[in-house]
Amino acid sequence: MKHIKTITPGTLTETVKKGGCGECQTSCQSACKTSCTVGNQSCEQSLIVEKK
Amino acid sequence: MVHLYENNGLKIALDVNSGAIHLVDEMAYKLIPKIEELIKNDELDENQITGPTAEILELYHQKMLFTPDTYEDYINEVKDRETVVKALCLHVAHDCNLACRYCFAEKGEYGGNDNGPKLMSLDVGKRALDFLVTNSGNRHNLEVDFFGGEPLLNWEMIKELVTYGRSLEKEHYKNFRFTLTTNGILLNEEMFSFINQEISNVVLSIDGRKEVNDRMRPLHDGRGSYDLIIEKFIKLAESRNQADYYVRGTFTRENLDFTEDVKHLANLGFKQISIEPMISCESNLPKSNSLTELVNEVPGEGPAANPDFALCPEDVPAICAEYDRLAKYLLTRKEKGQPINFFHFMIDLTGGPCAAKRLSGCGAGSEYLAVTPGGDLYPCHQFVGQPEFLMGNISDGITKTALYDNFKATNVYTKPKCRDCFAKFYCSGGCAANAYKLTGDLNDCDDLACDLQRKRVECAIMLKCDGSS
Numbered sequence: 001m002k003h004i005k006t007i008t009p010g011t012l013t014e015t016v017k018k019g020g021c022g023e024c025q026t027s028c029q030s031a032c033k034t035s036c037t038v039g040n041q042s043c044e045q046s047l048i049v050e051k052k
Numbered sequence: 053m054v055h056l057y058e059n060n061g062l063k064i065a066l067d068v069n070s071g072a073i074h075l076v077d078e079m080a081y082k083l084i085p086k087i088e089e090l091i092k093n094d095e096l097d098e099n100q101i102t103g104p105t106a107e108i109l110e111l112y113h114q115k116m117l118f119t120p121d122t123y124e125d126y127i128n129e130v131k132d133r134e135t136v137v138k139a140l141c142l143h144v145a146h147d148c149n150l151a152c153r154y155c156f157a158e159k160g161e162y163g164g165n166d167n168g169p170k171l172m173s174l175d176v177g178k179r180a181l182d183f184l185v186t187n188s189g190n191r192h193n194l195e196v197d198f199f200g201g202e203p204l205l206n207w208e209m210i211k212e213l214v215t216y217g218r219s220l221e222k223e224h225y226k227n228f229r230f231t232l233t234t235n236g237i238l239l240n241e242e243m244f245s246f247i248n249q250e251i252s253n254v255v256l257s258i259d260g261r262k263e264v265n266d267r268m269r270p271l272h273d274g275r276g277s278y279d280l281i282i283e284k285f286i287k288l289a290e291s292r293n294q295a296d297y298y299v300r301g302t303f304t305r306e307n308l309d310f311t312e313d314v315k316h317l318a319n320l321g322f323k324q325i326s327i328e329p330m331i332s333c334e335s336n337l338p339k340s341n342s343l344t345e346l347v348n349e350v351p352g353e354g355p356a357a358n359p360d361f362a363l364c365p366e367d368v369p370a371i372c373a374e375y376d377r378l379a380k381y382l383l384t385r386k387e388k389g390q391p392i393n394f395f396h397f398m399i400d401l402t403g404g405p406c407a408a409k410r411l412s413g414c415g416a417g418s419e420y421l422a423v424t425p426g427g428d429l430y431p432c433h434q435f436v437g438q439p440e441f442l443m444g445n446i447s448d449g450i451t452k453t454a455l456y457d458n459f460k461a462t463n464v465y466t467k468p469k470c471r472d473c474f475a476k477f478y479c480s481g482g483c484a485a486n487a488y489k490l491t492g493d494l495n496d497c498d499d500l501a502c503d504l505q506r507k508r509v510e511c512a513i514m515l516k517c518d519g520s521s
Contacts, residue, residue, distance in 0.1 A: 029197050033434075035331075035479075042403050
């Protein structure tokens, strides 16, 4: 493409099919305690894949 | 919904419902809203289309632009699932050796409404972990944060409680992730090995420059705390190989140039930095929803007035400009081969949270609970000390089930202000405690916090795009 460069295709709709295991970190247990910062966390399943 | 914006010379298109992100040129930037409108009105003729319009339509057909919002039914399915408790904020000390001027915990006293013990006993701590194990269902990873007040005032108990937690893991197939939030006054190098072995993340509270830190974070006798903590924090961060910790500060309207505080910490060698906006405490709307009726069964004293250093709506343009300045500083360091991580600009574009997580919010009051030194349960650490939010205790469990139901039901679709917000899948509806403090309604939002959240998301995405243009 000449006019558009895709940085990430986005996978949010795909996660509806397989997401929701609940093993991820609770947002306020990170560094915040005064805001909600879900978007900067990682999926626990993707972390497991990374470690493998 | 597509959010188009310019930042640091880049034109960025965020397809909100898929999470796709594109860098676009001037022509595409102008065309995207027009084509979205044509598609919405079913007026688009796809024949004889070339150039940027063809590219936009290709992405549309690949579900990377104009993706419809199909999550509203899904969230009901998610919310109908059984909820387990997966995280506890253990207030092991309702006492503090600092007298921070902005502290929401009111120097560890939490409004003076907690008449229980100041320090959590080992027995209460053990029963809290038992409560967590019992109520966590099949969830394997359990999170326990040692919080306060200042948790190191109860250090020996923390050590024993961690040992107890480890003893439960094998039998119950659980993995405890212990975290610690400390002001560092009592920290000593003898604690380092235990902390580094057992504590998966440490939050070290410091506001940045000495004068900024000492103005807001004095000891009870008025002396500044910076000189008492800084060398210990540097050593602890190094001993953790500059990972699994944050130096965390708060900015107020007295240091809206908080990039200088980030620079100060970075120049000392810290690589994991978080500087967050002070939360306000002033309620500006009458409390008038059903939750209010519920919680007003026990009258509280009402919120305190905001101090003069609290952030105000008129500060938003200056703070947003400062976030831009900070983002450029991070880029400069990265280009020099000296990157640092700023917590609020972190974003995982490929392995981020699933839709269920992003829609559900922070989990306060259902998945996440705070435990006082006496064993009382509150929806989260920020509600502690407000009698109307006392949910139960670790012996009897959650007894105020209507309050639990209210928290569990909260999600981005129960919050009218989130519906048309491009950042809703990054903040998940924002902080419930802030919303309630400011508006009296869990399903409303703290508008100032939302403005800042949107700006941070824009900066975070820009940082991922930079270098790709």
